[in-house]
Amino acid sequence: MESVFNFFVVHREIIYFIILSVFVGIEVIGGVPTVLHTPLMSGANAIHGVVIVGAIYVMLHVNPDDYLALILGFLAVLLGTLNVVGGFVVTDRMLEMFKKK
Amino acid sequence: MKQSLLEIGYLIASVTFIVGLKMMGNAKTARKGNLIGAVGMTIAILGTIFLVEHSFNPLVLGLIFGAILLGTIVGWMTAKKVQMTKMPELVSMFNGMGGACAALISLIELKHHYHMMEDAARDGVSLPTQYGTMIAIFLGLIIGSISFSGSIIAYLKLNGTMNKPVRLPQYNIINLLVMLATFGFGAYLVFTGGSMIMAYGLFALALLYGILFTVPIGGADMPVVISLLNSFTGLAAAFGGFLYDNKAMLTGGILVGSAGTLLTLVMCKAMNRPLSNVIFGAFGGGAAATGSSDVKGSIKDIQVSDLAVLMNYSKKVVIVPGYGLAVAQAQHIIKELENLLEERGVEVKYAIHPVAGRMPGHMNVLLAESNVSYDKLVEMDEINPEFEQTDVVLIVGANDVVNPAAKTDPSSPIYGMPILEVDKAKNVIVNKRSMNAGYAGIDNLLFYDSKCSMFFGDAKKALTELVAEIKTM
Numbered sequence: 001m002e003s004v005f006n007f008f009v010v011h012r013e014i015i016y017f018i019i020l021s022v023f024v025g026i027e028v029i030g031g032v033p034t035v036l037h038t039p040l041m042s043g044a045n046a047i048h049g050v051v052i053v054g055a056i057y058v059m060l061h062v063n064p065d066d067y068l069a070l071i072l073g074f075l076a077v078l079l080g081t082l083n084v085v086g087g088f089v090v091t092d093r094m095l096e097m098f099k100k101k
Numbered sequence: 102m103k104q105s106l107l108e109i110g111y112l113i114a115s116v117t118f119i120v121g122l123k124m125m126g127n128a129k130t131a132r133k134g135n136l137i138g139a140v141g142m143t144i145a146i147l148g149t150i151f152l153v154e155h156s157f158n159p160l161v162l163g164l165i166f167g168a169i170l171l172g173t174i175v176g177w178m179t180a181k182k183v184q185m186t187k188m189p190e191l192v193s194m195f196n197g198m199g200g201a202c203a204a205l206i207s208l209i210e211l212k213h214h215y216h217m218m219e220d221a222a223r224d225g226v227s228l229p230t231q232y233g234t235m236i237a238i239f240l241g242l243i244i245g246s247i248s249f250s251g252s253i254i255a256y257l258k259l260n261g262t263m264n265k266p267v268r269l270p271q272y273n274i275i276n277l278l279v280m281l282a283t284f285g286f287g288a289y290l291v292f293t294g295g296s297m298i299m300a301y302g303l304f305a306l307a308l309l310y311g312i313l314f315t316v317p318i319g320g321a322d323m324p325v326v327i328s329l330l331n332s333f334t335g336l337a338a339a340f341g342g343f344l345y346d347n348k349a350m351l352t353g354g355i356l357v358g359s360a361g362t363l364l365t366l367v368m369c370k371a372m373n374r375p376l377s378n379v380i381f382g383a384f385g386g387g388a389a390a391t392g393s394s395d396v397k398g399s400i401k402d403i404q405v406s407d408l409a410v411l412m413n414y415s416k417k418v419v420i421v422p423g424y425g426l427a428v429a430q431a432q433h434i435i436k437e438l439e440n441l442l443e444e445r446g447v448e449v450k451y452a453i454h455p456v457a458g459r460m461p462g463h464m465n466v467l468l469a470e471s472n473v474s475y476d477k478l479v480e481m482d483e484i485n486p487e488f489e490q491t492d493v494v495l496i497v498g499a500n501d502v503v504n505p506a507a508k509t510d511p512s513s514p515i516y517g518m519p520i521l522e523v524d525k526a527k528n529v530i531v532n533k534r535s536m537n538a539g540y541a542g543i544d545n546l547l548f549y550d551s552k553c554s555m556f557f558g559d560a561k562k563a564l565t566e567l568v569a570e571i572k573t574m
Contacts, residue, residue: 025359032126034455038462043125048334050353053149054206054341060155074164076205081172083199088139089180095132097469
């Protein structure tokens with residue numbers, strides 16, 4: 001029990017941060033017309049590509065002699081990049097269609 | 102100095118994610134919103150590469166740049182080249198990549214962790230377990246893996262490689278057990294330490310659960326599943342953010358996690374089905390069988406020349422496009438039909454069901470591609486009262502969204518889903534390739550309606566003939 005309380009105290013700020021972010025996420029989506037659901041989902045998909053930051057971070061601190069970790073890290077950065085670049089570009093292509101001709 | 106710059110960079114990125122996503126909720130600002138998000142992301146990525154303290158190692162940096170370069174080229178080309186009809190499965194694929202990225206990060210962190218534990222044990226020191234960190238690592242691993250394998254299955258289902266729902270006997274119970282086993286094993290590893298081999302075992306188990314979770318769900322429900330898996334990946338990214346105390350990852354991840362969950366619920370609402378229904382399956386084999394009613398009449402078909410006359414002398418025509426139109430690549434010819442009819446003084450509109458196509462809004466994107474004006478696309482609630490004054494409704498490749506069973510037959514699996522009330526129009530023409538059932542796998546009573554005629558043929562071919570016929574008049 002002690003450790004649970006301790007955890008809360010140590011991570012207090014981040015817990016506030018998480019709760020507020022959840023509400024921001026809900027607020028941001030509220031009242032979006034149906035026609036924009038697909039581009040919005042695709043755009044959100046690109047944004048969670050921010051996980052690539054973690055991949056680069058872990059890669060920068062990996063032990064260069066650990067080849068397996070290097071390979072896994074390389075893959076992580078590659079997949080994260082695909083998520084980010086592909087995600088933003090495909091969303092842009094969708095939204096381009098909505099432009100007034 | 103470097104550290105402060107980095108934090109400022111992450112702050113800017115976080116703000117751009119929020120503002121960008123907000124702007125994407127409005128058709129006018131959407132494209133700019135997406136660009137703003139992309140700029141923020143670039144700042145976060147460049148900041149991480151150049152401002153994070155690390156021991157400079159050319160091999161590592163080379164690998165990072167190589168991976169980014171390769172990923173950018175491949176991602177860019179794929180996204181640019183993909184046909185708009187194939188777009189939902191591409192989104193699913195990119196989502197899976199993000200999930201896999203989160204899972205791999207956790208695996209590397211675990212490798213590092215067990216390595217340190219071994220060293221500590223050799224030196225006879227015991228390290229205190231940091232439960233918060235371990236929980237974040239394991240949850241990132243589990244959720245990322247589920248999102249990865251689930252998205253791959255969704256991809257295969259959408260592109261037709263795997264088009265039948267696969268259901269093990271008692272799949273709900275099996276899935277529940279596998280899920281409990283996955284999280285239970287994860288908890289066990291957090292509290293007992295475990296080993297790298299066990300961590301790989303957990304990875305495999307989570308991948309298996311992702312497959313089992315997605316495989317029984319029918320193709321028609323894939324948009325909901327992709328949206329859900331999308332929010333899972335967001336969550337996995339957020340655990341990464343917690344792990345590294347990285348605010349950009351936290352904001353981006355949680356934003357997508359909560360927004361994605363809400364979007365999933367909104368989509369379910371558009372289909373009038375609770376989420377639990379999608380996941381645990383109301384479209385079961387049993388339900389689909391009872392869905393087909395015994396009352397069947399005869400169906401009529403209409404020849405292209407008769408249809409041309411009918412449409413030419415109509416006042417108002419409403420086109421109901423469905424995924425069949427997209428598959429046949431008929432969106433350009435339908436635009437030509439619209440132009441032709443308007444030249445002759447016929448009013449033409451498009452009725453867009455919230456779940457037309459494979460994703461909400463998918464049909465709008467497809468029609469926009471062939472220059473159909475945005476204000477001709479009318480949403481369901483607005484067009485439904487107009488059907489009574491409509492002379493001809495032309496349904497192209499849509500089926501379940503116009504099935505009256507959704508209103509009249511409580512035993513139907515789609516009962517309760519709001520539909521386009523096309524049966525109120527004076528004439529209903531259905532273009533289909535054959536009498537096969539729609540995506541939900543159920544019969545459509547509309548086809549036996551006395552006002553309804555079938556116009557058989559591939560959408561593109563049939564509409565081309567129709568356009569040619571009208572031109573001769």
